[in-house]
Amino acid sequence: MGKLVELWTKQLSIGIEDIDNQHLRLFExxxxxxxxxxxxxxxxxxxxxxxxxxxxxxxxxxxxEYIMEKAEYPEVEAHSLLHKEFSDQLIKIKISFQEKSSPNEQLEKDIHKLLADWLRSHIREADGDYASFVQSKA
Ligand SMILES: [Fe+2]
Structure with a gap:
């Protein structure tokens, strides 16, 4: 497994600086x-x-979600559900670590997958979509 932060590329930038910085921080x-x-x-x-x-x-x-609501982005509810999905995954990871119910290598893989697959496509697709909407309104 390569370093997770290296998965951050300029292509993942959605053009809202604060959000880009937060995404990178999540990777870190x-x-x-x-x-x-x-x-x-x-x-x-x-x-x-x-x-x-x-x-x-x-x-x-x-x-x-605040940015989306402020811009009256029509997909805010669907987008929030995706956020809930991610948070639920994190809760699952935390519980399996607490309960030692899966080996550490599995947890590493789960975290890696959550970032490399889920988060990256979420940023590219769902976040990219609300960002274009917000920018077109600005
Ligand atoms: Fe998002």
Whole structure:
């Protein structure tokens, strides 16, 4: 597995600077979680980092949803459901770590997949779509 932050490319930029920065930060925190797990960091630190990832995710989604609502973007509800899907995945990852119900390699894979597949296509498609809408209104 390559480094997660390297999966961030200019192509993922949606043209709203704050959001682009937050996306990159999400990549970084997800990378941090994986690195700590790989290094065999203690459980408390892993849990703390997963919690900050969840907190940051919430903050990020709240900002996106605010931007969409303000611009009266018609797909805001469908988009929010996608955000919920991502948050649910994170909760699942946190619970399996807490309960030690899957091996750490599996968790690393799950986090990697969530970022490399889900988040990247979400940014390219769903976020790209609301960004064009917002920009066309501005
Ligand atoms: Fe989004």
């Amino acid at each position: 925190i997800m990378e941090e979680v994986i690195t700590i797990i790989q290094k065999g960091g203690d459980d408390l630190l892993v849990m703390k980092t997963i919690s900050s990832l969840m907190g940051y995710t919430l903050e990020h989604f709240t900002l996106e």
